[in-house]
Amino acid sequence: MSAVGAKSTASPIERYKAAFDARWQGNDELTALRRAALDQFLSTGFPTQRDEAWKYTNLRRLETRSFTPADASALDAHQPDWLTTAGTRIVLVNGHWLPALSSQTAQPPGVTVLTLKQWFQREPAAVAAYLKEHDQLTGNALEQLNLAFFEDGVVVNLADNAVLDAPIYIVHQSTTGAAGCMSHPRVMVRAGRNSRATIIEHYLGANEAEYFTNAVTRFEIAAGGAITHYRGQREAPRAFHIGHIQTKLAKDARYSIHDIQLGASLGRTGITAVLEGSGADAALFGLLTPMGTQHLDAHTRIDHIAPHTTSEEDYRGIAGGKGRGVFNGKIIVRPDAQKIDSRQSSRNLLLSPTAEIDTKPELEIYANDVKCSHGATTGQLDATALFYLRSRGLSESDARALLIRAFAESILSTIGLEPVRAALEKQIDERFKLANETKA
């Protein structure tokens, strides 16, 4: 068991088991829960491409690596690429809370922001009960892995009618010290009736480090609540990032997510929105930008359980180099969930002959009084538009950058928070400017 972390010939299953035994002992309820989750993960192992949900994403590379649980590590200062200084900030470094860089100001009324550890210290039974209720039965092996190994996380409670003007900014920073490590952060948000808040999740990494982030985010939005969720993924170029987001919406609740994937060698977000109360609305916006040899994947599932629910989904992919973008969006309309209105769109841009886009927009409909549509396109930059810009004196690379930016803008423009949008726009520009120059 001391060999944990070293390159060993043990099977991935054995390695994770050894890592678990080394990190978690004891007999309390939470550990028992962790152990049960681990057992479930061990029994299924990593999903394979024979698994329809993982048809286009191969995890073999991730599976062969040995990652150990990351230790708490320090970070000196505020990082330049953090998105905003306003509002409440919680910083997790390699999956551990770092109080020094988290905001110290008093929390706004109606909001309780705790780290998962703090919550556990106060109400261990409540934590165990919550996890039991929400996680024990998910069939997803990687979510089970998160439950087995999570160190810390963020718990946000919004009281009924609490309206937050400033965002809650959660930074998941991986440092160079994270190399060879895995972190399993959790974010749990419970929004009361008619509450309103903006949550920003930002995943960042340090160059050259190879690590594994396996994040779980849960939202429960009570009647009339509204949550805006920005999720920026800019992990280090060699990192693995798997994220699972699950949102449950009660009557008239609203949820929107803006899933911007820029980093990681292999990145994937799985988003599930369950519309449980009538009048609920979910909006999913996403941008995937696989370049180099990146593999970025978005797997979404919108489940219309209640009648009179609506959803909108718009995902865009821009793939260059040898990048591969994957989009799989499923809309389910359950029996008797009538009067559903749902739109889904997946648009993709291929910039190079070696890039690939795989898209799979699915509809599964068991009710008749519904309006559901989806569309998907894959193509290249419009030659006429390119010609127009060139004829106005723009260089080839400027013209291309402008058109790519315009393509991405329809997703970026859905971001209502100015500093976040500006920062992401800048990052997109830099990314494709660079790509065009190396191409020219």
Next chain:
Amino acid sequence: MASNPQTDPTLEALVAQKYRHGFVTDIESDTVPPGLDEDVITFISRKKGEPQFMLDWRLRSYRHWLTMKEPHWAHLRIQPIDYQSISYYSAPKPKADAPKSLEEVDPKLLETYDKLGIPLHERARLAGVAVDAVFDSVSVATTFKERLHKAGVIFCSFSEAVQKYPELVEKYLGSVVPYTDNYFATLNSAVFTDGSFVFVPKGVRCPMELSTYFRINAAKTGQFERTLIVAEEGSHVSYLEGCTAPMRDENQLHAAVVELIALEGAQIKYSTVQNWYPGDENGVGGIYNFVTKRGECRGANSKISWTQVETGSAITWKYPSCILTGDNSVGEFYSVAVANNYQQADTGTKMIHIGKNTRSTIVSKGISAGHGQNAYRGLVKVLPSAINARNFTQCDSLLMGDKCGAHTFPYMEVRTPTASVEHEATTSKIGDDQLFYCLSRGISEEDAVNMIVNGFCKAVFKELPMEFAVEAQNLLAVSLEGSVG
């Protein structure tokens, strides 16, 4: 059991040995007892007097089939199939020695056709259609042979082709759907009894629409058809396939394989109207229609077009596909699929773009009523070599009744930046405003629904040959009878 089917000596020894030992089944018998083993396959092959290569191929398929597992990925609920309870060969009862003309055909058979609304001779004369009627696995009537013969077109039953043109069969059989392809295609390769063979030589435009009516008649007989159509350089052929089946309570397996090969500049149009017994309103009985249909545009500028109207069968599971190998080749797929009562359909297409400037169009219209479940499943794959490839897909679903389901599973894999792939899909019900408009004009609800449904399917119906289009519209009305409300 031979573990390595590749080694021919072993295989031949095995084949000879098995045959010697005996399934000395009376060659005159019409039906083999239910069950499947190498003896049955050898029996079928010997009975049909096939050359050795066919038997070898069948046995290779069978041995491969034994290693395969029944697939379950489709959005279907299937009662387990007992492959050993199926009889794999049956010939029609009145055994005429290959009738030369319609007059020689047993009038009883013709009567059955009449009951089904297929006035064979009349249709044949009026529409100028040559009909190669397959009645339970053996061809009983072939018309307009001479006219086709004059044009140089070979249109005959598969068994005849194996006898007369073994070199063509050997060259093309399994070249688009290899015997290892999938569970049902492999089973078909092992046990198929008959089917159609079409060969259109270079530069020939087939003078008439070719048509075969497939029927399932004898109880407990799985129908394993094999169709092979080869269009040589610059040729043109349109093939019609229509299906009917009498009432029956037991689920019957139909696992056909259709292979199309279009060489340079050739065009093949394949139209299907499928109206097999769908089971009763409680979902009892009905045909299992698990078909592998695939065409390859092997030469440049070739074109393959699939049109299908699927109203029958308890379960339909088929994906007529196009492999667009040749540069500038074109693939088309037009489909109307109806799932009423407890019918299930999982159908769609695959368009594999390999050559430059290849184009494909997919138009799929799914109608679900009662407890029917209708799924479109399609793959558009553009390989890096397919520069300037173009695909347009439209798949619409119409829901009638609140217990049915409509599903869409499109897969798009694009690996070349100059390709343009578009997919759009909608799901809706018949609009109350549309119905109200029609009713206020004095049109009955039934007629109004028919009209709206026909309008919904128009894009597909217009691709069908004329007389088929009329039949298809009637069929749709009959299939959806009583599902309004």
